[in-house]
Amino acid sequence: MIDEKLEPILAEQERRNAGEPEFHQAVREVLESLGRVVAKHPGYLENALLERICEPERQIIFRIPWVDDGGQVRINRGFRVQFNSALGPYKGGIRFHPSVNLGIIKFLGFEQIFKNALTGLPIGGGKGGSDFNPRGRSDGEIMRFCQSFMTELHRHIGEYTDVPAGDIGVGGREIGYMFGQYKRLTNRYEAGILTGKGLTYGGSRARKEATGFGAAYFVDRMLTHSGSGLEGRRVVVSGSGNVALYTIEKLTAFGGKVVACSDSGGYIVDEDGIDLPLLKEIKEVRRERISEYARRKGSTVQYVEGGSIWDVPCEIAMPSATQNELTGRDARTLVTNGVIAVGEGANMPSTPEAVREFQKGGVLFAPGKAANAGGVATSALEMQQNASRDSWTFEETEDRLAEIMRHIHDTCAETAEEYGDPGNYVLGANIAGFVRVAEAMRALGVI
Template sequence: MAALPDALTSVFDEVVRRNPGEAEFHQAVREVLESLGPVIAKRPQYVDAEIIRRLCEPERQIIFRVPWTDDAGRVQLNRGFRVEFNSALGPYKGGIRFHPSVYLGIVKFLGFEQIFKNALTGMPIGGGKGGSDFDPKGRSDAEVMRFCQSFMTELYRHIGEHTDVPAGDIGVGGREIGYLFGQYKRITNRYESGVLTGKGITWGGSQVRTESTGYGTVFFVREALASRGGSLDGRTVVVSGSGNVAIYAMEKAAELGARVVACSDSGGYVVDEAGIDLDLVKEIKNGRRGRIAEYADARPSARFVADGSIWDVPCDVALPCATQNELDEDGAAALIRGGCGIVAEGANMPTTPAAVRALRSAGVVFAPGKAVNAGGVATSALEMQQNASRDSWTFEHTEARLSDIMGQIHARCLETADEYGTPGDYVAGANIAGFTHVADAMLALGVV
């Protein structure tokens, strides 16, 4: 663990004291603070104005109960969250996650990451995040609808196109966004399409929004390889997860000439040396909401592994696209042994600090999620633009915009890393570029 300058040590100690038991939030804060030593040495006004201390404290934290009735008529109870973290650059923007692991610390870690991710896009959006410990797996459409309606019955009073604009995340896809938006429209009697992103194409959504996080991840990798004289063509790729981000990362990687050989879910992983059949994965996961083990049953070239780690599969490029802290030090060691040259985070903080250190020490190029997976929120901002202008763009136009934005993020990370004396360091570049953009806006706005 890197040492922090004295000014930042006191900030981190205060974060831990004020937010006890929130390990993921502590981890996310420390990871950013470890990059900021050169910044405060060069620009002490950030310390003088307590910018860093203020940045670590959410502007607003909302917790509420979500009662709903299941198909058997039993009353169920979940907890809902929305953390509106920072609005210096624009309305709060960030997804909603439905998963049993969700608690306040998870939502705060995600919201904190979102501040810098959104800043890196160059779009006028602040950072926030929300969710619930509700698990949509195994629930009927009717149960999911009733839960979403109850969740929005409270959330609606805290959001708006100029205030806070949620989107989807783990457990919240097009179905859930539809139910949430329907309830918002019913309660408010307004067709305020800019209040949620990730909507269906026929009712205010954007082309490429479904694909954007996965596509953006691969666009960033393409830029990173190109900056080193390489490309994805002919590379072997391993992708953890088999949800939305993973599926479209696999799709774009294959389009660019890579061979994707493994993906996973919480039950294990599949290896297919012939290349993952993406249509089959989509049919299993999106069509029948099944388990990835079913893939091996349908493909003679594939094998399913229930135990062990997907990172044991040799590859050139690893894309952790599932959930936080899924790639640990043992996984990093396996990737190094397997000849992996680049790890890019498609998920939010999927790599533990020890694994990050191991990868970087071994010379593996490591790109953090706040830069790599920013394509999702960037395309959400493009959706907001279309909603505001009552316009609709083609798939090709929107994908080109996404590609340009990811190229700009990549360039910004490298330029900032060079400026602050850490050339080629994507972690420092992303953290510092995102931080300085937000911090300058906070200075301009005064003590608020």
């Protein structure tokens, strides 16, 4: 429930941002945690501080014209929401997916504010993207689209202003095309204007792995903190993109047994444990559907078209695909089947009803703004390397990532305990992230 002092703020956000349910959901989730904070520190209600946090500093919408392989002119819509720069330059990914609209970008940008704050690094929150669908498009079409996208975006970003990265539909190929176009337009080699770059032109080792590795580090720390562990645990990971692949890799290294993963067409169950080299070949190299994994492995693997991967019994669940993929019904199924911990690798993949079911069932729950912060943390480390014209080893970078994720976990756990609800990582993450941003905003005056 939302504290009565905060209800008018939510009502006003819903009125001002009509037709943006994902953004409303993200704002509600944070405000539900802040009643104890404003009761203890009523100063946070002054000077419209909460209202200012909920209002983006800048919202940019633009047209993206491009030409397909058949010579036909296509039009897409681009977005960049620069949400909050109290802690540093705006930082957040670019998403290419047909579902992208202003409300989704605002929800992602709002979440990014607090996620970035939790890292302890000097980065603000932002997000961007387009309703362009890269699936089925040739390399040439993707290059021309990325060049057109950057032709507009380049005037709004910079090392000290806004530093985008990748997200769904935007990997190393797309970042490369966008960086090349930025360099062409500006006649400057500014490696710090994008992160997630290739190693040959200023990228960071371990960046590709960072979100998945970070989620695994957080869940491992959470289980250890509760007196349990990952060794021998049965794990289900939704998705089979970058986050899911490297979540699978690190959880396996920690002793977990990942038996299922998915894509938009269905899911596979491999009781022997997911064959990661084969999965990487299919998804990263060949860019094929996950059904190909079952075809290659034969009768030992079950492929289910459609359906819910959360029907597969597990002890650890890692939703790592997209927002609101795990429903209340899915959560009840997981609890019935004996899940003990859930770690969000994606941004807000569990619906509010699902989160309540997990908390009611005594399940350890790691929210995305904490558990998947490893990606943006390593992006900030990439920015450090670019600024110093340096390049760290994979081991150095992963050590920093592990340290940051342990810090995030401990901050969330200690904050939840301080505010009277030990083990509530949602509460701990929201309060800890909010307080850091709010203190910076108060110091900067009414801006």
